[in-house]
Amino acid sequence: MTFIIEPTNCPCCDYPLEKVGDQLFCRNLACSAQVNGKILHFCKTLGIKGLGPKTVEKLQLQDITEIFYLDKSDVDTLLGEKVSSKLLDEIERAKVSTLATVIESFSIPLIGGTASRKVASVVSNIEDITEVKCKEAGLGEKATANLLSWLENEYQELKEFLPFSFQEAPQSVPGKTVCITGKLNSYKKKADAESDLLAAGYILVDSVTKTTDFLVDEENGASAKRQKADKYGITIITDLNDLLKAN
Numbered sequence: 001m002t003f004i005i006e007p008t009n010c011p012c013c014d015y016p017l018e019k020v021g022d023q024l025f026c027r028n029l030a031c032s033a034q035v036n037g038k039i040l041h042f043c044k045t046l047g048i049k050g051l052g053p054k055t056v057e058k059l060q061l062q063d064i065t066e067i068f069y070l071d072k073s074d075v076d077t078l079l080g081e082k083v084s085s086k087l088l089d090e091i092e093r094a095k096v097s098t099l100a101t102v103i104e105s106f107s108i109p110l111i112g113g114t115a116s117r118k119v120a121s122v123v124s125n126i127e128d129i130t131e132v133k134c135k136e137a138g139l140g141e142k143a144t145a146n147l148l149s150w151l152e153n154e155y156q157e158l159k160e161f162l163p164f165s166f167q168e169a170p171q172s173v174p175g176k177t178v179c180i181t182g183k184l185n186s187y188k189k190k191a192d193a194e195s196d197l198l199a200a201g202y203i204l205v206d207s208v209t210k211t212t213d214f215l216v217d218e219e220n221g222a223s224a225k226r227q228k229a230d231k232y233g234i235t236i237i238t239d240l241n242d243l244l245k246a247n
Contacts, residue, residue: 029154038107039064045105046094050087055079064106065161067091098198099124099166108150110143113194114206119147121203125166126155177212178202178243181226182219186240193240200244208234216240 007024009016015028026034036056042064043051051067058078061067068091075084097105100120104113111119118137123129129151134144178197180190187193193216194204208215208228215229216237229236237243 035062039067041107042105043067045101046097048087048090048094050083050090055087065158068095068161068163095163096165099126100198102126102164102166106150106154109146110140111147111150114204115139115143115147117198117204126151126159176202176214177205178214178216178237179205179208179212179225179229180216181208181223182217182221184216184240185218196244197240208232214243216243 007017010026010028010031010033012033013026013028013031015026015031017024018027019025028034036053039056039061040051040053043056048067059066059070059075070088070091072084072088075088078084079087098120100113100117103111103119103126104116115137118139119129119134122133122137129147131144131148134147139147180193184190184193187196197204202214205212208225210232212229212232212234214235214237215225217223217226217229218238218240220238226236228234
């Protein structure tokens with residue numbers, strides 16, 4: 001019989017592990033594995049192409065804010081001028097990411113894409129986030145606690161070095177909510193469709209309620225969401241391009 005000895009310290013930074021249920025967690029915020037994970041998630045969420053694990057290692061990044069203060073000559077030396085130029089252009093583009101995308105990028109527990117979009121629908125800046133606003137956005141207690149804790153701690157150390165100039169959603173469709181059901185024919189990736197909807201000023205929701213404005217159902221099927229939409233008299237969109245062109 002083989003016995004597995006439960007580790008007591010993080011294999012990366014040797015920090016004492018904390019057991020929660022059946023899982024072990026390293027709570028050392030300086031743990032290199034966690035730092036690298038946060039940097040990679042940050043880059044992926046913001047869509048910064050070219051900043052994968054090997055490049056992060058080459059650039060010796062220790063914090064997400066360092067991404068925006070890279071010296072071109074240093075990057076040229078490490079990656080070559082052609083790659084360096086493309087990477088720095090990607091980083092520059094990321095500075096005008098939407099508020100929802102920026103919030104999602106910070107690796108805050110329970111604050112993923114859906115929660116971030118909900119928060120961004122009730123505030124126009126990270127500084128405006130409060131417990132009241134989180135409740136208005138429909139966040140749960142744990143998600144709210146995690147977000148507020150991040151704001152009070154990690155964000156205070158980061159904010160001075162963050163360069164974001166949030167893209168404001170167009171005012172032609174203020175507060176219009178959109179839910180997507182089934183597969184899309186007009187887009188290869190659902191994420192791209194969601195990105196275009198957000199850029200057009202729509203608010204994305206995961207479920208259909210009486211207050212939902214549009215249901216995108218390009219399969220024109222009989223899903224539970226479609227049945228609710230028909231019941232509530234919600235406008236059905238069978239080609240997402242039609243909705244985006246109308247904006």
